[in-house]
Amino acid sequence: MNIITGILTAVLLLILSSTACNSPADPGSSPNPPGNIIAWFNGLGNNVDLYFPASDSLVQGAYITGEVPNDILSPEQGLMVVLSSLDARIQVFETDSTGSEYFSVQLPSGSNPYLMSWDGEHLWVTLLLTSQVARVDLVPGGGVELFDLRGNPTSIASTGQRVFVGNASWPDPSVTGGITVLDASTGDSLGSVQTPDNVIFLKYFESTGMVHAVTTTYTGDGLISILDPVSMEITAQVPTGGSPGQPVECGGGFVAGGGWASGSLYFYGESGVLEDEWDTGHLSAAGVVCLGDTAYVTDPTKNVVFVADCEGRSLLDTLTAGASGPQGITSVSP
Template sequence: MKSIVSLLLIASIALSAPKYIVLNSLGETLSMGEWLSPPANNLTTVEAIPNQILADDDGIWVLSSGAGAVQRFTVSGASISLVEQFALPAGSNPYLMHKTGGMVYASLWVSGGIGIIDIGTGHVTATDSFCLGPQGIFANEDYIFVTAGNLDPISFTYGVGELWRLSPDGTPIDFIEIGTNPQEIIESPLGDLHIVCTGDYFSTWGIVYVVDTASFSVIDSIPLGGSPQRLALDSYTGIIYSATSMWGELGSGKLLAYDGRTREILWDASSSGNSLTGTGIVGLAAHNGYIFLPSMDSSTVEMCFVDRVTMTLTRIGEHPTGHGPLDVALLYETGISETHLPRKTAISISPSPFNSVCEIVAPFEIRDAFVRDLTGRTIEKLPSRSISGNRAYWAPAEETPSGVYLIEARGKFKTGLGRVVFLK
């Protein structure tokens, strides 16, 4: 069932090409474009010094370091609208965030702790300082993982990087040493963590470290070279991309790539055939071989296609954006973000087929549940009265046609997916 559901999810996403949303950091605005088309620029403003953008079913999420805020926007047609905003402690300088289920976690670079946002209640908590310069952050149902750069602000030199493990409430448990200047953390197709260590920009160069979450230990390293800062998983091909562009002396203007399953390096900073036009590239996004790369220096977004068989890079185009774009996210009709596509947990739905009411059972407490058709279009969000603990119930409206439907259940930390057949 799980493999069938995964194939159906991929097929439904492929039917609808995503929009791309560009975070213009210097201009403090958002741009948005249809698939491979020039974007409409400066559609809305964001808070001061924005540093990251994510997209998922709940909309667009922007973390702003200067304002200490996380904002949620929604898209309607060609418009982007602010829905709500969460304030993190003043002067904490949030650096990166991770969203899972109904929670957002943010690293607080200056204050040395993390912020935890419960989206449903709006409650925001911040931990005490436990490390120097927290940067990357990732959370699952068991732990929160945070990287620390240990930058000396006086000598501007990096100490040995750290990966911290925290309990779900943000209490520090332990840490391991990991590379120089560790930044973003993502989950690979195999479920382990990949941490990109940028290096010091001058003499120590980029390495991705692979960490097994069960043993909390480094099990592999992937030397990419250059000074990469972010990672983007292409969930269709399993390739993980990064970019190094005018940060330090090596690897300027290169697309970096490796297989997220085998960890085989496909392109590093010394490879040929992977040169980019843009410079000052930090964030990037990937979808089925197509790569979106915003350039802070030229205020453009570069679009490329990678042929996985021949590993040939083809430039598709380069379009003007707002001022100083730093990051980009992909938004599907379903709202699922390709860059941060979550792993789905199988849920039980019975009976199937059914003709009046079906029961949904998840291995976690359900907060929200959605019914979608096979194109990914949302048919219905189940009302709260239809949800109780780890169970939910769907009684299709009279006008709902017979067919196959996908049901997505969301908990605090997990997201579950199942398929059901409705026959009138």
């Protein structure tokens, strides 16, 4: 994931298509449509769009984020968290309320918070430029505790007992990769895991109990390593090539987008087998989230989110983003 430093001033358009709903853009008398909500941030517009699959309703510019949003996730039902790098801020939004934030948490100025992970108790955030991770109590007025690490912490995944922090190869040239493992209760280091250079994404899957680590030097050497968080050993590796993005569960397996440079979707299993590489015809697949076999994929080169049937390998729909640079994407349960 690249940090975008240019900020464009845009007029935020609030558009609600199909049925009306009690949404951030249109707080009417009707409730939100049933089912999960798809939410993504637009990196050059500093805002969040919402899509309601059950009613095919799209709300553009539903929320305004901080400067340079870099990650998004849903910690629990009806809540969404956006991490902004330039102003070092965590924002929490309620998807059934108006467009203002529920609350926010300030991180150290200039720390360049990069990615985050929720383990059911705490929100963990990597601070790239200060070589730290932050453990955040995700409640109004919640505290922030900082832990020092070696350089270039970027990706992060917490199991609730252990926190895995991936190291990139920038800006500190003395650190090129690897994963640092912390005790989630104390922040103490438990050791490290050797990986190829530039660990750009980490994801813990509770359904299988494994951590997936994505590495690439952007020279076609993309690799997804399957890591046992208990033994801290790599059990399998999936050579995808390219520069894959953050993996997600899709149907009965896993999928990762092709990142900024490719519209491919990589389908794989934890045994180490790359099951398929599907060229969607798009120029980019920066972020992916799935509901069953249906994938919602951000393409910042065209400012759209395309909807794909992963089982049939077919494109179903295209959603127009409310501003430039749709990137991170998540699903929020009602």
